[in-house]
Amino acid sequence: MPEGPSIVILKEELKPFKGKKVLEVSGDTSVQIDDLVNMKVHDFRTWGKHFLICFKNFFFRIHFLLWGTYRINERKDATPRLSLRFKNGEVNFYTCSIRRIEGSPDDFYDWESDVMADEWNAAKAEKKLKEMKKVNVSDALLNQEIFSGVGNIIKNEVLFRIKIHPESSTGALPKRKLKEMIKEARNYSFDFYTWKKAFELKKNWLIYKKKKCPRCNIPSEKGYIGKTKRLTFFCNNCQALFG
DNA sequence: CCGGTTGTTCAGCG
DNA sequence: GCGCTGAACAACCG
Numbered sequence: 001m002p003e004g005p006s007i008v009i010l011k012e013e014l015k016p017f018k019g020k021k022v023l024e025v026s027g028d029t030s031v032q033i034d035d036l037v038n039m040k041v042h043d044f045r046t047w048g049k050h051f052l053i054c055f056k057n058f059f060f061r062i063h064f065l066l067w068g069t070y071r072i073n074e075r076k077d078a079t080p081r082l083s084l085r086f087k088n089g090e091v092n093f094y095t096c097s098i099r100r101i102e103g104s105p106d107d108f109y110d111w112e113s114d115v116m117a118d119e120w121n122a123a124k125a126e127k128k129l130k131e132m133k134k135v136n137v138s139d140a141l142l143n144q145e146i147f148s149g150v151g152n153i154i155k156n157e158v159l160f161r162i163k164i165h166p167e168s169s170t171g172a173l174p175k176r177k178l179k180e181m182i183k184e185a186r187n188y189s190f191d192f193y194t195w196k197k198a199f200e201l202k203k204n205w206l207i208y209k210k211k212k213c214p215r216c217n218i219p220s221e222k223g224y225i226g227k228t229k230r231l232t233f234f235c236n237n238c239q240a241l242f243g
Numbered sequence: 244c245c246g247g248t249t250g251t252t253c254a255g256c257g
Numbered sequence: 258g259c260g261c262t263g264a265a266c267a268a269c270c271g
Contacts, residue, residue, distance in 0.1 A: 002249045049250075065250045067268040078268090095268065097251080144251095151249045192249095201249095208249095227261085231248080 002064050004116050004149020005193035007046045013072055014044045020086040027082035027093070031060070031100040036084070046116065047109040048148030053084075054105065061099045068096035114148045115186045116193070125182045133171025137181065137242075139226040140170045147185050152230045153208050154192060158184045159234065160207040165241035166225045166232045172243025207233045 018041060025036045036055070045052040051062040060082070062068075069076070073089045080092040101108065112121035128146045129135075141147055141155040150158075159166050162180045164173070173181065195201040206214050213220050213235035225232040 006249075063251075065266075066248060067250090067266080069268080095266085097266090142250095153249050228250095230250090 002049055002066065002068070003151035003154055003189075003192065004046070004048050004114070005189050005196055007049055007051050007064075007149070008116050008193060009197060010051055010070065011044045011046050014091060016088055017041055017084070017086050017091065018044060020088065022084055023087060024085040025083065027080050029081045029098045031098055033082065033100075041084075045105055047105065047111065047114050048116075048144055049151070050109075052105050058100060058102045059105055061101055062093060063097040065095075065097060069094045070096075113145060115189045116149050120186055122179075122182050122186070125185075126178065129170055129178060129182070133169070135170045136166075136226040137164055137168045137170055137173070138166045138230070138232055139228050141181070141185060142226075142228050142230065149189060150185055152232075153205070154185070154188055155230070156208040156233050157192075157206060158188050159232075159239065161188065163239050165236075165239040166223075166234050168241055169243035174242075177242070207235065209233060213238055 021038060021040050022036045025033050027033060039055050041053060042056060043054040045054060049063060051064070053060040053062065062082070071092045071094075075092055076094055078094055080094055081096055082093045082098055084091050111117045111119035112124050114120060125146050129140060132140065135143075137159065138155055141150050141158060142152070158181065162177070162184050164177065164181065170178070191204070192201065195204045207220060210220055210233060212218065215238050216235065218235070218237055220233050221236050222231060222233045224230065
């Protein structure tokens with residue numbers, strides 16, 4: 001589930017429970033949940049890969065990491081980390097990281113760095129990137145303080161689409177190329193969202209997990225690139241190396 | 244059946 | 258204190 005667009009889809013799927021009263025709660029999370037019964041969920045929000053369940057004076061931050069899953073009106077054959085039952089259904093979260101935080105998400109999150117948010121601020125991303133010249137472009141795209149919500153798949157596809165080699169350094173990109181990278185990080189995230197909802201995400205991958213470059217048909221390369229060392233697929237012929 | 248991973252945090256080291 | 262490395266987490270697919 002992990003990349004930002006998938007978390008937005010989860011938020012939409014849970015809309016029927018927004019404003020509803022919790023009738024029953026359980027789960028093996030270590031955070032306090034025993035006071036939720038009879039409390040109303042004020043809102044479900046997202047910030048990048050963070051899924052937020054908001055109550056009046058506090059919220060839960062759920063992070064799915066690599067293996068987290070959820071079921072709505074269904075159960076898996078495993079103990080949920082958190083389960084919430086409402087009059088009109090239930091939601092179950094598995095193998096995720098949960099934190100309970102006092103206050104409002106507005107006190108903690110900068111919505112302008114979330115690539116899926118209405119508040120997304122491309123100019124702010126550009127400013128942050130200009131301050132980190134030596135950073136590799138693959139690492140820059142995975143930096144959640146700049147591109148909150150971007151994950152490894154989006155990173156691969158963005159770099160291929162805009163023809164930038166994943167070993168490039170951010171500071172070596174011409175201004176036009178840097179702006180293109182920022183624009184495409186958001187743009188591809190919305191394509192990811194649309195394709196995921198249509199169950200055709202994998203079908204639309206151009207380079208991620210591909211053996212050949214779809215543009216020039218030569219074998220694609222792969223490597224564990226940058227400080228983040230995440231598996232990266234690319235075309236040595238089509239993607240230009242800067243720096 | 245083993246290898247790999249849509250991710251993050253933290254301990255331990257030099 | 259810093260940057261770097263690798264472990265931990267413990268599911269699921271092919």
